[in-house]
Amino acid sequence: MTVSLKTIYSEIKLLRREMDIIRSALIPEEKISSKESEELHLIEAKMKKGEKTRLQDALEELNV
Numbered sequence: 001m002t003v004s005l006k007t008i009y010s011e012i013k014l015l016r017r018e019m020d021i022i023r024s025a026l027i028p029e030e031k032i033s034s035k036e037s038e039e040l041h042l043i044e045a046k047m048k049k050g051e052k053t054r055l056q057d058a059l060e061e062l063n064v
Helices: 004-028 034-049 054-062
Strands: none
Touching: none
16 A cells, blocks of 8 residues: 555544544533533433423523
């Protein structure tokens, strides 16, 4: 198999994209509190069940 500069360049570009994906997954952009994390898990669980919530009701729950 012959290796050209074009092949090497495309491999480097691919590796760079993969590293960016890994970096963004490992280094979160912002920290969230445990309460916020719990709220996100609750929302995700409701979504998986197919539940629907009015925006006003959801905002009222957050203000409790």
